[in-house]
Amino acid sequence: MKIARTLGQAVATVTLGMSLSAGAMAGEVNIGFTGPLSGGAALYGENTLSGLRMAVDEINAAGGFDLNGEKTTVNLVSLDDRYSPSQAATNAKRLKQESDVSAVFVPHSGGIFALQDFNEKDNFLVMAYSSVPSITEQGNGLTLRIPPTFDGYVKAFTDYALEHQGNKLGMGGATHEYAKIWASMIKDEWQAKGGEVVAETPMDYNKSADFFTGVSRIIANGPDVMFVGGASEPTGLVVQQARQMGFQGGFIVMDQAKIDEVAEVAGGLDMLEGAIGVVPLSVYETDAAKDFIERYKAEYDKMPGSEAAYNYLALHALVEAMDTTDSTDPKTLRAAIGDALKNMDASKNPYEIVEVTENGGFVTETTLAVVKDGEIVREEIE
Incomplete structure (x- = not known):
């Protein structure tokens, strides 16, 4: 990835109750997240969000990435849906309308299915963190499933x-x-x-x-x-x-x-x-996994789970696709994500994923x- 070496803008994470930016600023792209940040699944939601935050922090601290010749940073806009599919849908509509996101990360199947009802029409990628097989079996052309199917x-x-x-x-x-x-x-x-x-x-x-x-x-x-x-x-x-x-x-x-x-x-x-x-x-023994674990522990003072690692690598791959295609168009990014996984820095890929199925599933061993x-x-x- 073409990343500058100077320090750049830190990530701005917006949670429910805070105002959203009205679209991305010049030199900045917005990426959305909707997930449980309160209630019984709050820890799960926060673990997922921590991986995204870590990826965004790294990208921005290195000066961002090149987008049509302009250095561009990433703004992560996150909303609490309390594990509710209907609230996830409402959040995604808001993220698209008010922040013009090209992708929304969502870590629960109910929310994913709710977003798939309109994401192709509204033109944004669903970055799906769920292993339900049908997520990528129903022909949604703007969905990427991040973990393996269960x-x-x-x-x-x-x-x-x-x-x-x-x-x-x-x-x-x-x-x-x-x-x-x-x-x-x-x-x-x-x-x-x-x-x-x-x-x-x-x-x-x-x-x-x-x-x-x-x-x-x-x-x-x-x-x-x-x-x-x-x-x-x-x-x-x-x-x-x-x-x-x-x-x-x-x-x-x-x-x-x-x-x-x-x-x-x-x-x-x-x-x-x-x-x-x-x-x-x-328990993983690969160099990429060990390296990610050490960096995550230094940042958050705890052992990362798969939610953090998978979403971390997925966001790095998404930005790699933006960098190499000079585009934030969801269809363009969906087509480029396989090559992005292969070409991204190995240290950003703790599960060493290098392949995406035709229907949009990251390929990972069971x-x-x-x-x-x-x-x-x-x-x-x-």
């Missing part, structure tokens, strides 16, 4: 749990749209492979902190494994309360929740013995991790 996780997690933990599954996932889709798919996969679903008690992870009633109903049916998952923080509370009530089986952790983050809330990795989930970024003897161990997927 159908690979459903199969791999089911196979491992049935082989190592037992065939009775108690389902206690969240109630938002993404979790419902996950639950439906894992129920079908579990039963198709001979397993028995002994309880189905979805819970509202976004509003509740006391899951005693739902968890006790599941445990009463004697499951070998519990399916849990929403954002990491409430998932940790579900796990903690299950252990406190005497559950000794394993957990299948939906990919939205990250094992290391869940453990911090639940009371340590010992509470998650036998848990199956995606491999946390902290991973599986298990908690064994109090440690997160990466397992090979057959």
Whole structure:
């Protein structure tokens, strides 16, 4: 990327309740974000936003990028949607009308589907942080799905749990749209492979902190494994309360929740013995991942999760596409994003993604991790 070496303008992040700029200033492009910054999923939203902020800070501190021969900085305009699809749609309309954004990052499937109803007409990219397969299967030409689809996780997690933990599954996932889709798919996969679903008690992870009633109903049916998952923080509370009530089986952790983050809330990795989930970024051994982790920890004084890393690399790729095409046109950027991923600085790509499918999905390998003897161990997927 053609980036100047002089210090430039720092990122201006606007949250709900603050006024939006009326379009980008000269030498500045606006990028939008709508996500949960309050409520039970606030930590998830903030983790996502932190990766975007970090990318914007780096771009601007280096002087911005070249756009038609002009040095240009990035302005990140963020709004709280409280995990509400309707509010996400309202926010996206506002971001487009008042800030003329060419792309809106959104980290929940309900919001993504709501934006897809009008983003092609309103001409902005949906930068979708959700692993629901149908996001990129319905032909929206201005959508990019950032993480891998979860159908690979459903199969791999089911196979491992049935082989190592037992065939009775108690389902206690969240109630938002993404979790419902996950639950439906894992129920079908579990039963198709001979397993028995002994309880189905979805819970509202976004509003509740006391899951005693739902968890006790599941445990009463004697499951070998519990399916849990929403954002990491409430998932940790579900796990903690299950252990406190005497559950000794394993957990299948939906990919939205990250094992290391869940453990911090639940009371340590010992509470998650036998848990199956995606491999946390902290376990990755690549140079790019290690470098990103160190820089993120220096900035935020905590371990980054995949939300931060994926959105960080996606924003760098988006700006790389602007730089190389001399354009902010969403259709042009959508067409250029694959080459941008290949050509961007490797240090800005912690998951080393270099390919985009024809329907707009970043190509990333499916991973599986298990908690064994109090440690997160990466397992090979057959």
